[in-house]
Amino acid sequence: DVKVTQSSRYLVKRTGEKVFLECVQDMDHENMFWYRQDPGLGLRLIYFSYDVKMKEKGDIPEGYSVSREKKERFSLILESASTNQTSMYLCASSVTGGKGYTFGSGTRLTVV
Amino acid sequence: QKEVEQNSGPLSVPEGAIASLNCTYSDRGSQSFFWYRQYSGKSPELIMFIYSNGDKEDGRFTAQLNKASQYVSLLIRDSQPSDSATYLCAVMRESGAGSYQLTFGKGTKLSVIP
Numbered sequence: 467d468v469k470v471t472q473s474s475r476y477l478v479k480r481t482g483e484k485v486f487l488e489c490v491q492d493m494d495h496e497n498m499f500w501y502r503q504d505p506g507l508g509l510r511l512i513y514f515s516y517d518v519k520m521k522e523k524g525d526i527p528e529g530y531s532v533s534r535e536k537k538e539r540f541s542l543i544l545e546s547a548s549t550n551q552t553s554m555y556l557c558a559s560s561v562t563g564g565k566g567y568t569f570g571s572g573t574r575l576t577v578v
Numbered sequence: 579q580k581e582v583e584q585n586s587g588p589l590s591v592p593e594g595a596i597a598s599l600n601c602t603y604s605d606r607g608s609q610s611f612f613w614y615r616q617y618s619g620k621s622p623e624l625i626m627f628i629y630s631n632g633d634k635e636d637g638r639f640t641a642q643l644n645k646a647s648q649y650v651s652l653l654i655r656d657s658q659p660s661d662s663a664t665y666l667c668a669v670m671r672e673s674g675a676g677s678y679q680l681t682f683g684k685g686t687k688l689s690v691i692p
Contacts, residue, residue, distance in 0.1 A: 497677050508684035509622075509666070516677035524679070556621055562677060566612045566668075569621040 469493070470570035472557050478576045485544040487573050489557030497560045498540035499567065500524075500532065502553040509556065515540055516562070547577045582669050584683035592691050597654040599686050601667030604648070610670040611643060611650045612680060617663045625665075626652070657690045664688070 473488035491498065499514040501524075511524030513532040521532050529551060533541045540559075544551055554574050558567035581604040591597045603611075610629040614622035628634045628641040628650065640653040654661055664687045668680040 499679070506684070509682040511679060511681075514677070514679060560678075566624045566627050567680060569623070572621045 470557055470559050470568050472555075472570040472573050474573050475571065476574050476576075478578060479544075479547050481548060481577055483544075483547050483577075485547050485575070485577075487542040487544075487555055487557075487575070489540045489542070489559075489570055490538050491540075491559040491568070492538065493559070493568075494537065495559040495568075496537075496562045498534065499558045499560075500530075500540065500542045501556045501558065502526070503556055503572075504553050512542065549577050551575065552577045582667055582681050582683040584665075584667050584686045586684060587687040588689050589686055590689045590691055591657050593657060593659060595657050597657045597661065597688055597690070599652040599654075599665050599667075599688065601650045601652075601683055602648055603650070603667075603669045603681075605669065605671060605681075606645075606648060608648075608669045608671060611641070612668040612670070613639075613641060613652045614666040614668060614682075615663045616666060616685065622666055654688075657688075659690045659692050662688055662690050 470491045479485050497516050500512045501509045503509050510526050512530050515521045515534040531543045556572045557570040560567045583602045612627045613625045616622040626641045628643045634641045638655045642651045664685040666685045667683040
């Protein structure tokens, strides 16, 4: 089975801190994605990457950046965390060809 | 903005009944459609996908697709309390360079009453 691993399950950070969320997949998938999920708003795409060093903005990229230096790792960076970035962050990966995503277990980030 | 609409629920069904979950989408060019199940506090897991008009069955689950009506549904037969979860409908769209994105609905919360 594909495994997508997110480095932290719960994270508490202070306003203004730089925050790194890490995601690693072990099945050589080309595509990786970062979503955030909020009650009543559903899953919203922040950034995605379809190849090493490639990145594309999703629907809500403001306040975030990403890095993909190796195929298996996709990092989400909050340059200066704010309280409105408190959320559940979900990483996913997929092969090219449309067979759906595999999600990591999620990181619940609280910014205080 | 490509949209995927689901009734938020909660949808309550008695144990052993058929649960019917519905989804509509706005992008007529959408090719593939996915159903995910998400338990409270957990991440979504893929149940089924469908890309041809008609029905696709997998165990107690049946996905139905009608592209002319831009409608996709998920039927769960012999519903069990363990099926209680939020069900997310997702629609695939191409995003260039051979890659694709899924756009998700907000989900329907299903509660199966023992």
